[in-house]
Amino acid sequence: MQLFHHPYSLDSQKVRLLLEEKNIDYTSHHVNPITGKNMDPFFFRMNPSGKLPVFQNGSHIIYDTIEIIRYIERISVVSSGMDGLTPSSSEEVVQWMHRIQEWDPKYFTLFHIPVRHRTSIFKFLRRVIIARMAESPDLASVYHLTLREAYETDEKLRNPEVLRRCEEQLIRLLDQVDSRLGESSSSSYLVGEQFTLADAMLIPVLARISLLNLETMYISIRPNVAKYWSGVHHRPSYKKVIGRYFDGWQKQITLCKTWCFLHIRSMLRKY
Numbered sequence: 285m286q287l288f289h290h291p292y293s294l295d296s297q298k299v300r301l302l303l304e305e306k307n308i309d310y311t312s313h314h315v316n317p318i319t320g321k322n323m324d325p326f327f328f329r330m331n332p333s334g335k336l337p338v339f340q341n342g343s344h345i346i347y348d349t350i351e352i353i354r355y356i357e358r359i360s361v362v363s364s365g366m367d368g369l370t371p372s373s374s375e376e377v378v379q380w381m382h383r384i385q386e387w388d389p390k391y392f393t394l395f396h397i398p399v400r401h402r403t404s405i406f407k408f409l410r411r412v413i414i415a416r417m418a419e420s421p422d423l424a425s426v427y428h429l430t431l432r433e434a435y436e437t438d439e440k441l442r443n444p445e446v447l448r449r450c451e452e453q454l455i456r457l458l459d460q461v462d463s464r465l466g467e468s469s470s471s472s473y474l475v476g477e478q479f480t481l482a483d484a485m486l487i488p489v490l491a492r493i494s495l496l497n498l499e500t501m502y503i504s505i506r507p508n509v510a511k512y513w514s515g516v517h518h519r520p521s522y523k524k525v526i527g528r529y530f531d532g533w534q535k536q537i538t539l540c541k542t543w544c545f546l547h548i549r550s551m552l553r554k555y
């Protein structure tokens with residue numbers, strides 16, 4: 285099994301958390317979307333949307349995050365030898381998964397990146413797309429679509445209404461999470477006492493808020509969410525998938541590495 289992912293990608297974090305929780309071995313391929321690695325022809329041929337994560341098991345390729353997560357759940361049930369005995373996720377878990385996945389972090393994240401950094405990332409990515417298009421003319425139509433999407437994204441970021449809608453949706457989700465977590469004082473996870481697929485999907489959302497230095501505004505003011513968030517930091521899966529890249533000073537190193545890469549490549553005009 286192979287996973288094409290990146291620590292920066294929120295949907296990749298969801299899948300990786302689950303793989304770690306279920307102790308499933310896989311071959312990991314880092315595809316950094318900020319440096320445009322997801323624009324490489326090999327990746328585009330596998331997934332014409334260029335989005336992460338992509339999960340491959342033999343000839344079976346899955347691009348949709350919820351589908352990947354449910355597939356991993358089935359693998360884990362089968363490999364534990366409990367097939368037919370262990371019920372798959374409850375209706376409530378599945379509902380939470382969809383509710384969490386409905387929040388698209390793209391614009392929220394981009395709005396909170398300083399404009400000058402955002403502008404140079406976008407400029408770099410547009411040049412990467414054009415360079416890849418020249419290398420693989422047979423993929424020109426997909427690259428054109430991606431380029432158009434990049435311009436549209438830039439356009440939307442000028443519209444404050446887009447940010448307002450993302451914020452509203454996030455606030456609604458966090459309020460629902462806070463009240464669900466508060467329903468039982470003994471339950472540590474979103475749907476009861478056990479870590480479920482819903483937690484694997486929720487933790488990266490909180491990690492994104494924290495990465496953007498917005499914890500005070502969105503997490504700390506919700507006591508149940510704040511308690512949950514500090515609790516999940518102790519899980520080995522969290523440490524491996526998120527903590528080692530973004531906790532404390534690691535965050536500066538991770539961001540600095542990407543920033544230096546972009547800067548040097550732009551200076552050398554190597555796209």
Ligand SMILES: N[C@@H](CCC(=O)N[C@@H](CS)C(=O)NCC(=O)O)C(=O)O
Pocket residue numbers: 293294295296317322334335336337347348349350
């Ligand atoms: N098909 C995926 C989409 C995942 C997605 O939007 N991935 C983002 C990262 S979390 C991505 O790859 N962005 C790179 C890009 O848009 O170029 C799903 O909805 O499950």
